[in-house]
Amino acid sequence: MLDNSKLSNPKELEEKILKFWEENQIYQKSVKKDFKIPIFSFYDGPPFLSGKPHYGHLLATTIKDIVTRFFSMKGYRVERRVGWDCHGLPVEKYVEELLGIKNKREIEKMGVEKFNQACRKAVFETKPLFEKTLQRIGRWADYKNSYMTLENSYIESVWWVFKKLWDLDLVYKDFRVTPYCPSCGTPLSNFEVNQGYRDVADESIYVKFQISNSLPTGDLPKGGKSQINSKSYFLVWTTTPWTLPANVALAVGPKIDYVKVKIGANEEYILAEARLSVLKEPYKIIERYKGVDLIDFKYEQLYQVQSSVPTLPTGQAGGRQAKFKVQGSILNADFVSTEDGTGIVHIAPAFGEDDFNLIKTQEPGLNIKDVITVDEEGKMKKGVIGEGLFVKEADKKIIEDLKNRHLLYRTEEISHSYPFCWRCDTPLIYYPIKSWYVEVTALRQKLVKNNKKINWAPAYLKEGRFGKWLAGAKDWAISRTRFWGAPLPIWECEKCGNVDAFGSFKEIRKFSIKPVPENMDFHRPQIDEIKLKCGKCSGEMSRVSYVFDCWFESGAMPYAQWHYPFERKDVVEKTFPADFIAEGLDQTRGWFYTLHVLAAALTLKNIGLGKDKPAFKNVVVNGLILDEYGRKLSKKLMNYPEPDEIFEKYGADALRLFLISSTAVGEDYRFSDKSVKEIYQKVIAKLINSLKFYDLYADKKVQNLKFKVQSLNILDKWILARLNEANQNISKAMVNYQLTEASRFLIDLVDDLSNWYIRRSRKRFQKPENEKDLEQASAILKYILIEFAKLLAPFTPFISEAIYNELKIGTSVHLEEWPKINKKLIDKKLLIAMKELRDTATLALAKRAGVKIKVRQPLAELKIKKAELRNKIDLLNILKDEINVKEIIFDSKIGGEIELNTKITPELEVEGTKRELIRLVQDLRQEAGYKPKDRIHLWIEAVPRLQKIMEADLNGFKKEINAENIFFAKTDKFDAEISTKINSEQLWVGIKK
Numbered sequence: 006m007l008d009n010s011k012l013s014n015p016k017e018l019e020e021k022i023l024k025f026w027e028e029n030q031i032y033q034k035s036v037k038k039d040f041k042i043p044i045f046s047f048y049d050g051p052p053f054l055s056g057k058p059h060y061g062h063l064l065a066t067t068i069k070d071i072v073t074r075f076f077s078m079k080g081y082r083v084e085r086r087v088g089w090d091c092h093g094l095p096v097e098k099y100v101e102e103l104l105g106i107k108n109k110r111e112i113e114k115m116g117v118e119k120f121n122q123a124c125r126k127a128v129f130e131t132k133p134l135f136e137k138t139l140q141r142i143g144r145w146a147d148y149k150n151s152y153m154t155l156e157n158s159y160i161e162s163v164w165w166v167f168k169k170l171w172d173l174d175l176v177y178k179d180f181r182v183t184p185y186c187p188s189c190g191t192p193l194s195n196f197e198v199n200q201g202y203r204d205v206a207d208e209s210i211y212v213k214f215q216i217s218n219s220l221p222t223g224d225l226p227k228g229g230k231s232q233i234n235s236k237s238y239f240l241v242w243t244t245t246p247w248t249l250p251a252n253v254a255l256a257v258g259p260k261i262d263y264v265k266v267k268i269g270a271n272e273e274y275i276l277a278e279a280r281l282s283v284l285k286e287p288y289k290i291i292e293r294y295k296g297v298d299l300i301d302f303k304y305e306q307l308y309q310v311q312s313s314v315p316t317l318p319t320g321q322a323g324g325r326q327a328k329f330k331v332q333g334s335i336l337n338a339d340f341v342s343t344e345d346g347t348g349i350v351h352i353a354p355a356f357g358e359d360d361f362n363l364i365k366t367q368e369p370g371l372n373i374k375d376v377i378t379v380d381e382e383g384k385m386k387k388g389v390i391g392e393g394l395f396v397k398e399a400d401k402k403i404i405e406d407l408k409n410r411h412l413l414y415r416t417e418e419i420s421h422s423y424p425f426c427w428r429c430d431t432p433l434i435y436y437p438i439k440s441w442y443v444e445v446t447a448l449r450q451k452l453v454k455n456n457k458k459i460n461w462a463p464a465y466l467k468e469g470r471f472g473k474w475l476a477g478a479k480d481w482a483i484s485r486t487r488f489w490g491a492p493l494p495i496w497e498c499e500k501c502g503n504v505d506a507f508g509s510f511k512e513i514r515k516f517s518i519k520p521v522p523e524n525m526d527f528h529r530p531q532i533d534e535i536k537l538k539c540g541k542c543s544g545e546m547s548r549v550s551y552v553f554d555c556w557f558e559s560g561a562m563p564y565a566q567w568h569y570p571f572e573r574k575d576v577v578e579k580t581f582p583a584d585f586i587a588e589g590l591d592q593t594r595g596w597f598y599t600l601h602v603l604a605a606a607l608t609l610k611n612i613g614l615g616k617d618k619p620a621f622k623n624v625v626v627n628g629l630i631l632d633e634y635g636r637k638l639s640k641k642l643m644n645y646p647e648p649d650e651i652f653e654k655y656g657a658d659a660l661r662l663f664l665i666s667s668t669a670v671g672e673d674y675r676f677s678d679k680s681v682k683e684i685y686q687k688v689i690a691k692l693i694n695s696l697k698f699y700d701l702y703a704d705k706k707v708q709n710l711k712f713k714v715q716s717l718n719i720l721d722k723w724i725l726a727r728l729n730e731a732n733q734n735i736s737k738a739m740v741n742y743q744l745t746e747a748s749r750f751l752i753d754l755v756d757d758l759s760n761w762y763i764r765r766s767r768k769r770f771q772k773p774e775n776e777k778d779l780e781q782a783s784a785i786l787k788y789i790l791i792e793f794a795k796l797l798a799p800f801t802p803f804i805s806e807a808i809y810n811e812l813k814i815g816t817s818v819h820l821e822e823w824p825k826i827n828k829k830l831i832d833k834k835l836l837i838a839m840k841e842l843r844d845t846a847t848l849a850l851a852k853r854a855g856v857k858i859k860v861r862q863p864l865a866e867l868k869i870k871k872a873e874l875r876n877k878i879d880l881l882n883i884l885k886d887e888i889n890v891k892e893i894i895f896d897s898k899i900g901g902e903i904e905l906n907t908k909i910t911p912e913l914e915v916e917g918t919k920r921e922l923i924r925l926v927q928d929l930r931q932e933a934g935y936k937p938k939d940r941i942h943l944w945i946e947a948v949p950r951l952q953k954i955m956e957a958d959l960n961g962f963k964k965e966i967n968a969e970n971i972f973f974a975k976t977d978k979f980d981a982e983i984s985t986k987i988n989s990e991q992l993w994v995g996i997k998k
């Protein structure tokens with residue numbers, strides 16, 4: 006039994022319940038041991054173990070907990086295993102920061118083994134923080150038996166998945182220009198890139214490339230200076246000046262119209278006609294071309310392009326520069342548009358995907374490796390202008406240089422969307438790199454088809470964000486040139502070049518040249534030391550040094566969490582696909598996507614997991630949590646309270662209910678202390694007060710509820726109708742994964758219980774007409790509270806348990822079944838009539854407030870225009886009580902909906918005063934902590950009018966306040982006193998038991 010005083014302190018209450026669950030193993034009991042009952046399969050999306058859990062985690066975890074608790078109560082076996090994403094860049098960056106390391110070179114210097122040990126240590130240090138917070142918010146799961154992606158068993162299953170893809174011919178290696186983080190030193194997959202786009206301001210430039218078509222191809226000018234006197238240029242626009250030293254060509258659109266214009270005395274520019282607006286001076290068109298004709302032109306390079314020798318600006322290297330001066334060619338390319346720039350695109354094949362592909366097809370002789378002017382850390386290489394500077398820094402230097410050489414037409418600040426590393430916030434660059442790819446494009450149709458089998462909440466994501474993403478799916482770069490991750494199980498033969506993938510530890514052992522220790526750690530660098538015997542030439546095979554993209558690992562969790570297919574084959578196959586998963590919106594391009602891709606590949610044929618399956622059947626996607634002004638929550642801004650603070654002040658229930666009800670799932674949240682407080686007051690505090698009310702007034706002898714509906718009080722009938730109606734709505738919403746709707750039905754129900762049912766039933770408890778009525782009211786209230794606790798259990802598990810424990814029914818509300826809906830009790834007519842009644846009451850009370858007459862002051866009559874409530878005596882009595890009028894008259898001729906007679910006769914005034922007096926004593930009784938049955942002695946000192954009013958009905962008064970004596974005098978022996986005014990008349994009152 007809970008201590009009543011603790012009910013009002015959410016922290017104490019909830020901590021006590023956490024202990025109760027723990028000590029009594031309630032979660033374990035709720036996962037029914039009977040394997041014959043239907044399984045509800047849930048996959049936990051593993052959060053990255055780095056840093057501290059934030060509100061995003063709490064939101065997703067709340068959704069997961071609500072849904073799984075609901076289906077557990079609905080009679081399913083719902084095992085909940087939490088998972089932890091231990092690998093990948095998030096952890097590596099976290100550890101780099103911890104150790105004060107800046108780049109890969111420093112990691113290699115300290116040793117991969119030492120670095121990976123530090124990563125492992127960090128993961129195990131972070132895990133308890135996450136566990137503690139998740140448990141505190143009431144997330145039920147098997148924490149002891151969690152899965153971790155760093156375990157050997159997990160890694161082995163990842164290998165198995167990869168090997169399946171390998172055997173399906175879905176894996177290939179390519180040298181490509183890919184998005185690349187120079188700080189992390191690794192390529193990123195396109196969906197990782199998509200997580201980091203930001204609007205930034207950059208300096209873009211219009212560059213002049215001097216035309217040299219008067220020279221025969223390949224004939225280089227001799228001497229130090231260009232021999233071309235003509236000042237004719239191609240005008241080219243770029244937002245990445247640092248790529249200019251790597252320029253090898255200019256591209257034009259074959260069908261685009263170009264013009265040569267003359268500006269001033271002798272400068273001539275070629276640009277697209279549609280882009281003439283970029284010119285800032287008067288011009289005259291002197292020639293016209295189609296793009297296809299421009300390929301006869303050549304131009305002079307801005308910088309040398311052979312990286313084997315220093316690339317220096319032309320004209321700056323003394324006698325040497327002429328020797329290396331080359332001409333660039335003009336190429337036709339379909340991707341050139343006239344939407345921005347000049348319609349002429351500068352081509353640097355090392356730093357652009359389109360550029361790379363164009364050169365590969367049109368200038369196959371060019372070795373792209375020769376024009377990589379930037380090193381792997383994103384710095385300009387030795388001998389290149391801006392040497393040693395990070396690319397973005399080199400921009401300034403190059404602009405300066407072009408300006409000095411009169412090759413800069415003008416600069417222009419632009420704001421555009423630019424990708425940053427989602428993990429370390431470094432601006433990404435496109436960089437040529439060798440990487441292993443999964444051929445997602447080959448699966449695209451299956452991806453789209455399998456998505457049709459998924460129920461998305463919110464529904465618009467299915468064909469929207471996710472569907473569109475699938476339709477444009479690209480091949481997935483899955484290898485990372487990093488350290489802390491599942492190693493790629495690919496070995497290469499140094500002798501014959503044979504490359505093979507291995508899908509199990511057993512296979513690796515089989516081919517290993519030296520014996521492999523049984524309990525070795527599969528991570529780098531240990532795994533790198535294993536050399537295999539080549540199946541083709543008996544030479545030695547070494548592992549490629551890559552690790553997996555950590556998203557590949559999390560996408561493999563349905564199989565890897567159970568070490569499939571090496572162990573628990575039946576468990577995995579029985580629980581695949583998941584009935585339900587939930588994460589944030591960003592995962593449509595992260596975890597949801599990689600789960601989907603790997604599932605599509607593994608169910609191309611039925612290997613035990615079925616054919617053409619998605620990895621999950623239902624998915625709930627939550628939006629971002631922002632501060633109350635719509636800004637991102639940030640440590641720097643300090644614009645949010647720590648979760649612990651919220652738990653302390655309002656408890657986890659209030660936070661859960663806020664997260665689930667305040668914003669439609671999928672939309673972005675506005676979070677503030679204030680908004681959680683509101684929910685606490687609106688729902689949790691009201692439930693506590695309802696329970697306290699029961700405690701104080703109900704007849705506890707009533708054990709079981711037995712009633713005939715016909716004989717019930719109208720309010721009882723109504724609350725039973727509301728309970729079942731709400732259950733019907735909530736159940737329907739929940740099986741459709743509409744959590745926000747479900748929670749809002751619940752909040753309305755709590756409001757009906759507290760602000761209507763209990764308030765209007767007060768008299769039946771405090772001054773029952775007879776024993777029987779109190780019994781009935783007590784039985785119904787108890788029943789209602791228990792049923793409420795069950796409906797609330799998935800949403801607000803703590804207060805539900807508190808109510809249930811307080812009423813001493815069974816062990817735990819969470820072991821109960823979800824309440825059955827009794828349709829017979831849903832009296833639709835009554836529900837409508839009561840609504841009509843409450844609407845009328847609201848109008849009448851507003852009128853009272855308008856003329857400033859307190860509700861305690863009785864009034865003579867209320868006229869109602871509509872006739873719905875006519876002859877409904879029970880309801881009319883409730884209405885009379887609620888608005889405190891003597892009579893209700895139906896009159897279709899009145900002007901508005903209602904008409905309230907606000908005239909206060911002397912008789913009505915006396916009655917009003919009486920009510921004020923009674924109220925005052927009731928408050929005092931409460932202040933003194935008296936029970937309703939406690940008889941009191943009352944002392945009162947008041948003006949004659951008040952005394953007379955009391956004396957006129959002394960016995961009536963005594964009965965109302967349960968007093969033995971009333972003394973018209975002052976005393977100093979009282980338990981509670983008050984000196985106050987009624988209207989403007991002074992009085993003093995004291996009471997004693």
Ligand SMILES: [Zn+2]
Nearest residue numbers: 186189426429
């Ligand atoms: Zn990075």
Ligand SMILES: [Zn+2]
Nearest residue numbers: 498501539542
């Ligand atoms: Zn070989």
